[in-house]
Structure formats: C-alpha cells, structure tokens
Amino acid sequence: MVETEKTEEKGTEQKMVLKSTEMDPKFKYEISKIPGAEKVMLCFQCGTCTADCPISRFDDFYRPRKLIRMTQLGLKDKLLSNDVIWLCSTCFTCIDHCPQDVGIASIVRALRNLTVERGHMPAGYREQVSNILKTGYAYVISDLRLKKRQQKGLPALPKANLESVAKLFDVTGFSKTLEKVGDVK
Ligand code: SF4
Numbered sequence: 001m002v003e004t005e006k007t008e009e010k011g012t013e014q015k016m017v018l019k020s021t022e023m024d025p026k027f028k029y030e031i032s033k034i035p036g037a038e039k040v041m042l043c044f045q046c047g048t049c050t051a052d053c054p055i056s057r058f059d060d061f062y063r064p065r066k067l068i069r070m071t072q073l074g075l076k077d078k079l080l081s082n083d084v085i086w087l088c089s090t091c092f093t094c095i096d097h098c099p100q101d102v103g104i105a106s107i108v109r110a111l112r113n114l115t116v117e118r119g120h121m122p123a124g125y126r127e128q129v130s131n132i133l134k135t136g137y138a139y140v141i142s143d144l145r146l147k148k149r150q151q152k153g154l155p156a157l158p159k160a161n162l163e164s165v166a167k168l169f170d171v172t173g174f175s176k177t178l179e180k181v182g183d184v185k
C-alpha cells in the first residue's frame, strides 16, 4: 500500500487507496506521445481546471485535476475502466484557464481512445457512431423537427454522403477499431 489520497473539492470528500502494483510508470510517457497530451507532466495540481469545469459542478466524481494526477501516477487500469472519463463535454474551459497550458481535454480524449482500443465504448457513444454511419448525423433528427424547420422557413438539412462517411471510417482506421468494440450496426 503506497498512498492515500484524500481530496476535498466542492464539498465532497473522496478517498482513494493506491497500490504500487497498480501503477504503470511508463503510462505518462505513453500518454505524452499523443498529440495534444504532450504537457501531462507539467500539471502541478493547482485545481483550476476542476474549479472551472462545468461537469464537475454537477457530478460528484468527475474531477479533471484528479484524472491528470492519476495519469501521472500511471493508474492506467483504474482510468481506462472508469466510465467517468466519458463525462467530459470537451468544452475546453479547463484548457483556457490552465496556468501550465496542460491539454486536459486532449488527455481525456487520449484516455477514451485507449479505452476504445481495449474494446470498450459506452452505449450512448456506440449509438452515435451507428447513427453517423446510417445518416451522417450523430443524432437522429425526427420527422417532426424536420417539418418544424420547414414551417419556420429554414433550409433543408444537407444529406450526408454515406459512402464518404464509410470511407472516412476506413481510412482513419476507425472501422477496425470498431470491430474490437462490437455491437455497432
Ligand atoms: S489547471 Fe492545469 S496545472 Fe492546474 S490542476 Fe488543472 S491541469 Fe493541473
């Protein structure tokens, strides 16, 4: 048993017991090679990102500062098996305010990508991928909403070129990654 991390942020108290056997010292280097995540080691845990994060305001567990610290400590399995990393809305507020210019949202994206490489993607995201493949849009737009657009005099939504969408999935390697995830039709 190595360390007990006790945090008090926004009125919540969370206790995490860390074991040295759970730490992968190479993980931070693995992450820092990913574009946008290069500055992960520059975080000095000031907490500005957590204070400004809109998701932290509404969720007791989502703390960007903590995710960065866990990355630095090499808690790879704990991070990649935790659905909390999917809560980030990619608003970039944390990046705008970080005094160390740490690409927090990009680090979260890197963690998500590694999670998907392991074959895990939350159901909501699988559904969005499926929608993109079928319609070109992440969300299915109902006939009622399309009709309302028409009534308001708004132009029709452009039709996606689904062949190009599928090609994009292939050339970026995303199709192959999706095979690991499964259950995306
Ligand atoms: S604002 Fe930047 S330096 Fe401060 S805790 Fe967040 S990532 Fe680290």
Ligand code: SF4
Pocket (backbone or CB within 6 Å): 049, 052, 053, 054, 055, 056, 064, 087, 088, 089, 090, 091, 092, 093, 094, 095, 104, 105
């Ligand atoms: S990008 Fe993600 S971590 Fe950063 S402030 Fe927005 S929701 Fe929070």
